[in-house]
Amino acid sequence: xxxxxxxxxxxxxxxxxxxxxxxxxxxxxxxxxxxxxxxxxxxxxxxxxxxxxxxxxxxxxxxxxxxxxxxxxxxxxxxxxxxxxxxxxxxxxxxxxxxxxxxxxxxxxxxxxxxxxxxxxxxxxxxxxxxxxxxxxxxxxxxxxxxxxxxxxxxxxxxxxxxxxxxxxxxxxxxxxxxxxxxxxxxxxxxxxxxxxxxxxxxxxxxxxxxxxxxxxxxxxxxxxxxxxxxxxxxxxxxxxxxxxxxxxxxxxxxxxxxxxxxxxxxxxxxxxxxxxxxxxxxxxxxxxxxxxxxxxxxxxxxxxxx
Amino acid sequence: xxxxxxxxxxxxxxxxxxxxxxxxxxxxxxxxxxxxxxxxxxxxxxxxxxxxxxxxxxxxxxxxxxxxxxxxxxxxxxxxxxxxxxxxxxxxxxxxxxxxxxxxxxxxxxxxxxxxxxxxxxxxxxxxxxxxxxxxxxxxxxxxxxxxxxxxxxxxxxxxxxxxxxxxxxxxxxxxxxxxxxxxxxxxxxxxxxxxxxxxxxxxxxxxxxxxxxxxxxxxxxxxxxxxxxxxxxxx
Numbered sequence: 197x198x199x200x201x202x203x204x205x206x207x208x209x210x211x212x213x214x215x216x217x218x219x220x221x222x223x224x225x226x227x228x229x230x231x232x233x234x235x236x237x238x239x240x241x242x243x244x245x246x247x248x249x250x251x252x253x254x255x256x257x258x259x260x261x262x263x264x265x266x267x268x269x270x271x272x273x274x275x276x277x278x279x280x281x282x283x284x285x286x287x288x289x290x291x292x293x294x295x296x297x298x299x300x301x302x303x304x305x306x307x308x309x310x311x312x313x314x315x316x317x318x319x320x321x322x323x324x325x326x327x328x329x330x331x332x333x334x335x336x337x338x339x340x341x342x343x344x345x346x347x348x349x350x351x352x353x354x355x356x357x358x359x360x361x362x363x364x365x366x367x368x369x370x371x372x373x374x375x376x377x378x379x380x381x382x383x384x385x386x387x388x389x390x391x392x393x394x395x396x397x398x399x400x401x402x403x404x405x406x407x408x409x410x411x412x413x414x415x416x417x418x419x420x421x422x423x424x425x426x427x428x429x430x431x432x433x434x435x436x437x438x439x440x441x442x443x444x445x446x447x448x449x450x451x452x453x454x455x456x457x458x459x460x461x462x463x464x465x466x467x468x469x470x471x472x473x474x475x476x477x478x479x480x481x482x483x484x485x486x487x488x489x490x491x492x493x494x495x496x497x498x499x500x501x502x503x
Numbered sequence: 504x505x506x507x508x509x510x511x512x513x514x515x516x517x518x519x520x521x522x523x524x525x526x527x528x529x530x531x532x533x534x535x536x537x538x539x540x541x542x543x544x545x546x547x548x549x550x551x552x553x554x555x556x557x558x559x560x561x562x563x564x565x566x567x568x569x570x571x572x573x574x575x576x577x578x579x580x581x582x583x584x585x586x587x588x589x590x591x592x593x594x595x596x597x598x599x600x601x602x603x604x605x606x607x608x609x610x611x612x613x614x615x616x617x618x619x620x621x622x623x624x625x626x627x628x629x630x631x632x633x634x635x636x637x638x639x640x641x642x643x644x645x646x647x648x649x650x651x652x653x654x655x656x657x658x659x660x661x662x663x664x665x666x667x668x669x670x671x672x673x674x675x676x677x678x679x680x681x682x683x684x685x686x687x688x689x690x691x692x693x694x695x696x697x698x699x700x701x702x703x704x705x706x707x708x709x710x711x712x713x714x715x716x717x718x719x720x721x722x723x724x725x726x727x728x729x730x731x732x733x734x735x736x737x738x739x
Contacts, residue, residue, distance in 0.1 A: 379594055390580065
């Protein structure tokens with residue numbers, strides 16, 4: 197196969213990997229801090245995309261001449277802020293209330309919440325059951341060399357995603373609040389004895405994870421030029437798988453897992469050119485094998501003893 | 504000097520069953536007050552009640568003139584109370600230095616945090632050598648130092664120490680007791696929960712004996728040592 201085409205596959209894989217990593221980081225943060233799997237997380241990605249689209253319509257109506265760069269800034273900020281708020285509301289009204297209930301109840305409740313979000317967009321968003329074109333807010337400049345097309349918009353999207361992930365990582369490893377998040381993840385009760393406000397840390401975690409999901413939703417819209425009400429289902433399954441194969445509860449694992457999943461999809465597409473529609477089947481199949489081979493994920497998190 | 508902690512007629516329950524039924528005690532600054540009692544007597548529950556982890560359903564706990572019952576744990580810790588929990592409970596995947604920083608989590612002034620850390624490093628030079636090591640990879644004795652150091656990082660006015668000698672060698676237990684005495688001499692109120700009755704009474708000023716959620720004996724360490732019931736229960 198020709199080098200240009202392979203590079204093209206690699207670039208597409210990196211773009212998808214960044215998107216998946218952004219979703220997986222949320223799964224892993226929620227699990228780390230509260231030991232819960234939040235199945236509605238994929239649908240938060242979708243709602244984030246729609247929140248961004250709505251912001252675009254509003255801004256376009258109020259300030260028609262706004263430059264695309266500023267437009268994107270506001271779209272991203274509004275979507276991330278509103279999803280952060282949604283995350284806090286979810287944590288407060290559902291997840292924390294269900295803490296004393298069996299974990300399965302939380303699992304079920306978040307699955308149902310996902311359906312509610314999905315159906316709400318389908319039924320109440322204007323013409324919500326159809327895919328929505330997402331505005332191209334990034335410059336369409338590209339460098340074409342045979343099969344290879346280096347697109348500036350992809351480079352910008354990837355850099356913004358990387359910036360967000362690095363920021364989250366620095367927040368968790370370098371700041372006082374991040375230290376509190378890690379302390380709660382390791383031993384919530386001892387963290388409380390040290391004076392950590394447990395609820396506040398849970399809210400912060402849900403705000404962070406959901407804001408990252410919102411950005412993934414916008415990235416998805418800009419990358420595929422459209423969003424639809426059902427896109428959260430697959431993204432949620434992929435983000436969850438990525439977090440699990442990386443090692444649930446570990447933020448490096450989530451990033452690694454996201455890129456690993458995108459690599460598998462791309463490999464599936466390259467290796468099965470006659471049936472590239474099966475790339476997801478291939479990728480999820482390999483994920484099952486990875487889980488059988490390494491049940492704790494690439495970076496095992498739960499091996500250390502919990503005193 | 505501040506006022507003592509007054510625990511008055513505290514009732515705490517898990518579900519519907521009372522684990523503490525009307526506990527009343529005082530813990531004074533500059534003194535080591537010990538709490539003795541067998542497993543299941545309610546010692547841990549009393550500590551959880553003071554810290555707000557399992558709030559009492561009736562009674563009052565007043566510290567420095569302020570009611571603690573009803574405050575969340577972070578509100579209680581902010582009043583100047585710290586705890587060295589049973590089993591050390593260090594943050595295994597954090598460095599020694601991060602563990603110490605967690606001990607002063609509510610202290611906003613970085614200068615104070617650094618000064619306190621310096622003080623801890625002087626008491627435990629070993630921790631300075633290992634300050635960037637993950638605490639979970641250290642030996643049991645070193646982990647105990649981390650836990651004690653962490654408890655002292657906030658310069659607490661009341662320090663609750665839960666079973667400090669559990670699982671430590673006799674030499675380390677002696678070290679611990681020496682440090683506890685130093686903490687107390689610096690004016691801190693120490694509330695010491697221990698199974699090691701003989702050594703505990705040797706360093707305590709006064710104490711209480713808890714059985715089935717009630718105080719069954721109290722007095723100075725001397726009085727407790729000579730109390731026939733305590734003698735029968737602990738010294739055989």
